Amino acid sequence: MNTALPLNQISATDAAAAIAAGKLTSEALVAACLERISQREDEVRAWAYIDRELALKQARQRDRETPRSRLHGIPVGVKDVIDTCDLPTEYGSPIYRGNRPTCDAACVAQVREAGGVILGKTVSTEFATRHPNKTRNPHHLAHTPGGSSSGSAAAVADRMVPIAFGTQTSSSIIRPAAFCGVIGYKPSFGLINRAGLKFLSESLDTIGVLTRSIPDAALIVEELSGMPSTSFDQVKNLKPRIGLCRTPYWNRADAVSQANLERAASKLAAAGATVTELNLPAEFAALADTQIAVSGYEFSRALTHERTRFPQLISASLTGRIAAGLKVTRTQYEAGMALAERCRGHIEDAFGHYDVLLTPSAPGEAPGLDNTGDPIFGLMWTMLHLPCLTLPCGTGPQGLPLGVQVVARRGGDAALFVNAEWIRHALG
Amino acid sequence: MNTALPLNQISATDAAAAIAAGKLTSEALVAACLERISQREDEVRAWAYIDRELALKQARQRDRETPRSRLHGIPVGVKDVIDTCDLPTEYGSPIYRGNRPTCDAACVAQVREAGGVILGKTVSTEFATRHPNKTRNPHHLAHTPGGSSSGSAAAVADRMVPIAFGTQTSSSIIRPAAFCGVIGYKPSFGLINRAGLKFLSESLDTIGVLTRSIPDAALIVEELSGMPSTSFDQVKNLKPRIGLCRTPYWNRADAVSQANLERAASKLAAAGATVTELNLPAEFAALADTQIAVSGYEFSRALTHERTRFPQLISASLTGRIAAGLKVTRTQYEAGMALAERCRGHIEDAFGHYDVLLTPSAPGEAPGLDNTGDPIFGLMWTMLHLPCLTLPCGTGPQGLPLGVQVVARRGGDAALFVNAEWIRHALG
Numbered sequence: 001m002n003t004a005l006p007l008n009q010i011s012a013t014d015a016a017a018a019i020a021a022g023k024l025t026s027e028a029l030v031a032a033c034l035e036r037i038s039q040r041e042d043e044v045r046a047w048a049y050i051d052r053e054l055a056l057k058q059a060r061q062r063d064r065e066t067p068r069s070r071l072h073g074i075p076v077g078v079k080d081v082i083d084t085c086d087l088p089t090e091y092g093s094p095i096y097r098g099n100r101p102t103c104d105a106a107c108v109a110q111v112r113e114a115g116g117v118i119l120g121k122t123v124s125t126e127f128a129t130r131h132p133n134k135t136r137n138p139h140h141l142a143h144t145p146g147g148s149s150s151g152s153a154a155a156v157a158d159r160m161v162p163i164a165f166g167t168q169t170s171s172s173i174i175r176p177a178a179f180c181g182v183i184g185y186k187p188s189f190g191l192i193n194r195a196g197l198k199f200l201s202e203s204l205d206t207i208g209v210l211t212r213s214i215p216d217a218a219l220i221v222e223e224l225s226g227m228p229s230t231s232f233d234q235v236k237n238l239k240p241r242i243g244l245c246r247t248p249y250w251n252r253a254d255a256v257s258q259a260n261l262e263r264a265a266s267k268l269a270a271a272g273a274t275v276t277e278l279n280l281p282a283e284f285a286a287l288a289d290t291q292i293a294v295s296g297y298e299f300s301r302a303l304t305h306e307r308t309r310f311p312q313l314i315s316a317s318l319t320g321r322i323a324a325g326l327k328v329t330r331t332q333y334e335a336g337m338a339l340a341e342r343c344r345g346h347i348e349d350a351f352g353h354y355d356v357l358l359t360p361s362a363p364g365e366a367p368g369l370d371n372t373g374d375p376i377f378g379l380m381w382t383m384l385h386l387p388c389l390t391l392p393c394g395t396g397p398q399g400l401p402l403g404v405q406v407v408a409r410r411g412g413d414a415a416l417f418v419n420a421e422w423i424r425h426a427l428g
Numbered sequence: 429m430n431t432a433l434p435l436n437q438i439s440a441t442d443a444a445a446a447i448a449a450g451k452l453t454s455e456a457l458v459a460a461c462l463e464r465i466s467q468r469e470d471e472v473r474a475w476a477y478i479d480r481e482l483a484l485k486q487a488r489q490r491d492r493e494t495p496r497s498r499l500h501g502i503p504v505g506v507k508d509v510i511d512t513c514d515l516p517t518e519y520g521s522p523i524y525r526g527n528r529p530t531c532d533a534a535c536v537a538q539v540r541e542a543g544g545v546i547l548g549k550t551v552s553t554e555f556a557t558r559h560p561n562k563t564r565n566p567h568h569l570a571h572t573p574g575g576s577s578s579g580s581a582a583a584v585a586d587r588m589v590p591i592a593f594g595t596q597t598s599s600s601i602i603r604p605a606a607f608c609g610v611i612g613y614k615p616s617f618g619l620i621n622r623a624g625l626k627f628l629s630e631s632l633d634t635i636g637v638l639t640r641s642i643p644d645a646a647l648i649v650e651e652l653s654g655m656p657s658t659s660f661d662q663v664k665n666l667k668p669r670i671g672l673c674r675t676p677y678w679n680r681a682d683a684v685s686q687a688n689l690e691r692a693a694s695k696l697a698a699a700g701a702t703v704t705e706l707n708l709p710a711e712f713a714a715l716a717d718t719q720i721a722v723s724g725y726e727f728s729r730a731l732t733h734e735r736t737r738f739p740q741l742i743s744a745s746l747t748g749r750i751a752a753g754l755k756v757t758r759t760q761y762e763a764g765m766a767l768a769e770r771c772r773g774h775i776e777d778a779f780g781h782y783d784v785l786l787t788p789s790a791p792g793e794a795p796g797l798d799n800t801g802d803p804i805f806g807l808m809w810t811m812l813h814l815p816c817l818t819l820p821c822g823t824g825p826q827g828l829p830l831g832v833q834v835v836a837r838r839g840g841d842a843a844l845f846v847n848a849e850w851i852r853h854a855l856g
Contacts, residue, residue, distance in 0.1 A: 085733065096530065099530050101530075102524065102527050102529075103733045103734070104732070104733040105733075106627075106729050106730050106731075106732050106733070108733075109732035109733040109736060109737075110729065110732050112736070113732060113736050190630070190631065193630070193726065193729040193730055193732075194627070194630055195626075195627040195630070195729070195730035195731075196627075196733075198623075199534075199622070199623040199624075202618070202621070202622055202623070203618060224729075225758050226725075226757060226758040227758040227759075228758070228759070297654075298621065301534050301538065301621040301623070301652075302534050302621055302623035303534075303623075304532070304534050304537035304538050304541060304621075305513065305531045305532040305533075305534070305536075305537040305624075306531070308537060308540070308541050309537075329654060330653050330654040330655040330656070331655075331656070334839055411762055
């Protein structure tokens with residue numbers, strides 16, 4: 001454990017080891033996080049709900065127990081589209097003001113079972129779509145933290161909590177993580193159980209995490225999924241085969257982000273990676289529109305209760321997207337799903353030549369507060385069900401963080417962790 | 429409309445046409461269903477909750493409106509693992525006694541939007557697993573209606589409601605429908621939106637319906653999914669290519685059911701179908717165990733809140749299955765998912781030679797009340813994500829209904845409807 005750091009800044013991995021060794025209490029850790037929140041929350045607005053006493057009570061209970069797992073005593077933030085039975089869950093919508101679910105979502109109950117502490121609920125955009133909520137980018141309060149996992153990204157970036165759950169249907173983990181300068185990890189589709197998640201698009205919605213270190217992301221998903229524990233010792237011996245993938249949407253990235261990604265690729269080659277360009281078959285260019293059609297078909301149905309009973313409480317932007325989604329025919333939807341299936345086959349074959357792909361996380365640095373930014377660089381990868389991780393790399397013209405995205409084959413989450421960690425070291 | 433039938437016995441298709449033509453009111457139809465329920469519910473016990481006044485109020489409201497869809501004014505039963513905002517939703521578990529969700533499930537809200545009437549909640553086994561609930565088989569009260577869609581099957585069979593939602597993860601629509609002598613239809617995976625369903629196993633759970641006619645099953649799924657309306661006029665001109673599929677589990681069926689299926693195949697050949705035997709590749713034999721492993725891995729996580737907070741309120745049988753599910757490693761789970769994916773490819777190829785497959789619905793007629801019967805003949809097809817429909821065919825040694833199951837390629841739900849309707853006519 002890096003004892004030079006204030007408690008609210010240390011990684012979950014280090015903190016859990018210190019707790020297990022009797023050198024740190026969960027209560028002290030949680031108190032430090034709460035103290036940071038009380039200093040900064042007025043400005044950052046990352047939290048939908050915090051119950052300080054409840055968090056401390058959980059921590060004290062953990063301190064009386066033998067550690068249950070590698071997550072024991074660690075505070076976790078929960079995006080407010082994921083149900084909690086002891087804290088309100090409002091899905092980022094005024095329709096659900098004060099809503100209190102009966103049951104914890106599976107991932108929340110699993111964190112508790114593993115000995116974690118639910119610190120509070122982080123702000124989501126409206127139903128995890130694009131309409132901004134109150135959160136601000138901790139690097140510059142006049143900028144968006146991105147969305148839809150706005151609060152999770154801002155809270156982790158601002159050292160309020162080491163780990164927070166996010167969800168991604170378009171680019172709702174990768175984009176805010178990049179904008180806030182933290183690790184954002186969207187697992188392979190289905191790795192974290194989704195029971196108790198407010199569904200937007202059931203064939204795309206993926207629960208993941210925002211953290212400040214890659215081992216922290218690995219830690220929580222390993223505990224929840226039962227996948228084998230990743231050894232990061234192997235990282236120093238890796239010689240990754242990296243596919244530089246500009247994607248069919250390359251011209252949506254600004255010049256600074258394009259140069260940033262290309263500079264990163266050069267650095268990785270210089271550090272010993274084999275970097276070659278991956279040009280995707282032409283039909284991949286349709287995947288972004290396919291994601292929009294498929295998710296629209298699904299969320300316009302998933303939100304039927306809300307759109308029929310409370311149309312006046314739905315934002316204009318979501319109302320427009322619902323109307324578009326209802327116009328997607330079943331035939332169009334099935335054609336989109338079939339295209340995605342074919343492309344999943346192509347990309348699986350391509351991974352015969354690459355350990356991971358390197359690709360943009362977002363078109364540029366965080367824009368202003370009136371929108372959560374362009375999700376374009378998440379759509380295709382989410383549609384392909386691949387595990388993705390963004391890590392901070394460089395800054396934009398206004399000094400805000402930029403990220404690069406690392407993508408692995410479906411089910412290759414462990415390879416994603418170690419190769420991304422190698423990349424992180426190589427980028428310095 | 430067959431005016432010789434009492435109102436509670438007519439099909440949804442006929443009733444909706446009569447309502448649209450001004451020859452029938454939704455109120456009269458709903459009242460007839462409620463009357464049947466009040467006569468028979470003490471014995472059949474199909475309903476978890478009915479609010480008579482609320483049902484009639486919805487019907488009267490529908491009668492004041494221009495018909496919204498082909499479902500206008502039709503009463504629908506909702507399996508009690510699907511959320512309703514105006515009726516309790518107890519998931520078949522004492523943990524959720526009196527639970528009242530904030531939000532309708534998507535399929536429920538869609539039925540309301542289409543002008544349907546939510547008649548009440550039908551009994552589910554515990555969390556849609558195998559532990560029996562109170563429902564009895566309307567053909568013989570000492571026998572199980574099957575599970576987990578117990579109440580939906582019994583209510584439709586007993587002419588209490590023309591359509592009821594069921595869900596299937598193993599064989600929870602097909603088996604009870606066969607035992608109760610009605611149509612059970614499990615759509616292609618994902619055809620009906622699952623937002624607001626209590627998840628058991630997210631890669632398998634499928635919402636479907638129990639009805640007394642195949643056009644009724646088509647009607648509701650077409651309204652909800654937006655798939656094109658099926659024309660049943662073509663049925664008389666069909667010459668189906670039917671694959672007789674005994675499955676690797678054939679010896680689990682009793683002699684009467686085996687002979688019943690073979691007799692059905694002969695009848696269909698005599699009626700003009702091309703019937704040939706489909707022998708599946710050897711690896712299909714592992715799909716039943718794969719379904720058990722994959723669903724166990726998933727439901728043991730999905731039910732984390734319940735199993736950690738209320739272990740004493742979970743049945744012994746489910747407790748045992750949860751313990752087994754927690755022992756399934758992620759590696760085993762992924763191997764099972766990979767096998768399923770390979771077999772999905774094989775079966776898609778096989779459908780080049782067949783319009784539909786004919787296969788057992790259940791190992792025999794309904795057993796006694798102490799268990800809901802063996803789901804074996806559903807496991808493989810659910811794992812393959814294929815659309816399945818059971819229709820009544822023959823009776824067992826105790827005079828209880830038997831069914832035969834018709835299976836189509838993924839996405840071939842319309843072909844399933846018309847070929848199954850042809851089969852129904854041919855079987856007489």
